[in-house]
Amino acid sequence: VTVGTALANGTQRLRAVSRSPRIDAVRLLEVVLGHDVAWLFAHGEAQLEPRDSACFEELLERRAVGEPLAYIAGSVGFYGREFAVSPAVLVPRPESEHLVALALEGWRSARTSEPIRICDVGTGSGNLAVTLALELPHSRVVAIDVSPGALAVAAHNAKALGAMSRIRFVLGDMFASLAPDERFDCIVANLPYVATGDLAPAPDPTAFEPRLALDGGGDGLEPYQRLLAQAPDRLTEAGRLFMEAGPDTAQALAGLAQAAFGAVASVMVVADYAARERVVRVCRRR
Numbered sequence: 001v002t003v004g005t006a007l008a009n010g011t012q013r014l015r016a017v018s019r020s021p022r023i024d025a026v027r028l029l030e031v032v033l034g035h036d037v038a039w040l041f042a043h044g045e046a047q048l049e050p051r052d053s054a055c056f057e058e059l060l061e062r063r064a065v066g067e068p069l070a071y072i073a074g075s076v077g078f079y080g081r082e083f084a085v086s087p088a089v090l091v092p093r094p095e096s097e098h099l100v101a102l103a104l105e106g107w108r109s110a111r112t113s114e115p116i117r118i119c120d121v122g123t124g125s126g127n128l129a130v131t132l133a134l135e136l137p138h139s140r141v142v143a144i145d146v147s148p149g150a151l152a153v154a155a156h157n158a159k160a161l162g163a164m165s166r167i168r169f170v171l172g173d174m175f176a177s178l179a180p181d182e183r184f185d186c187i188v189a190n191l192p193y194v195a196t197g198d199l200a201p202a203p204d205p206t207a208f209e210p211r212l213a214l215d216g217g218g219d220g221l222e223p224y225q226r227l228l229a230q231a232p233d234r235l236t237e238a239g240r241l242f243m244e245a246g247p248d249t250a251q252a253l254a255g256l257a258q259a260a261f262g263a264v265a266s267v268m269v270v271a272d273y274a275a276r277e278r279v280v281r282v283c284r285r286r
């Protein structure tokens with residue numbers, strides 16, 4: 001078969017499972033052939049080797065039962081960089097780029113000789129920790145996860161992207177493994193926030209992701225409740241906390257945050273570029 005025919009057939013195969021079947025098919029054929037999309041489109045008449053064609057079939061089959069594209073390809077783009085992923089970690093989502101943009105606000109222009117101390121709780125693939133470390137060259141980042149498998153992926157990404165020297169990786173539950181007096185100017189968290197009852201079965205791609213990274217308990221807010229019990233003691237006087245949430249839970253999470261921090265903090269719910277409430281920002285006032 002030709003490249004063009006393979007893409008057309010692949011797109012057809014993925015139509016039932018994916019909202020972007022053509023993009024998915026292109027990505028999988030890129031992986032198989034080691035050529036990028038521009039090459040594929042310029043070589044629609046090129047013949048596939050039988051071996052490549054069989055390999056493409058195999059990857060299509062994996063995607064057709066719901067496996068996330070990023071797991072099959074082994075990586076995904078986030079904030080302009082390529083992050084390795086495995087089934088040990090949640091696949092970084094575009095909406096988390098919005099959390100990054102919010103967290104960067106203010107610090108970029110901050111004229112301070114002191115390093116900005118950042119903590120990423122539940123780092124997963126390390127996409128938030130590594131991105132913030134690279135975007136803020138005068139930062140020091142602590143990246144925490146309960147999953148050793150996730151930390152291994154995060155450390156791999158830090159090394160591959162050149163952020164290793166500024167990130168400390170910590171195995172632990174929330175802040176439990178840190179010294180009792182360690183505090184941060186900025187805490188970011190994308191904790192599990194899907195209500196247990198809303199966890200989707202295959203072929204939904206999330207069914208292939210670690211439950212530990214998605215299941216937020218009965219109301220979806222249990223992990224954040226545990227974070228908020230400790231966060232006020234971990235934030236410096238003018239520190240900020242950014243939590244990713246779902247549109248269904250953002251307002252409730254903001255309420256919990258206000259209760260945890262009291263009057264000394266301003267809490268705001270920020271909508272993403274699709275106008276869905278996504279991030280809860282807590283700014284502590286001096």
Ligand code: GLN
Nearest residue numbers: 190191192193194213214
């Ligand atoms: N955004 C993810 C989803 O909707 C959930 C991520 C999370 O729980 N932190 O599948």
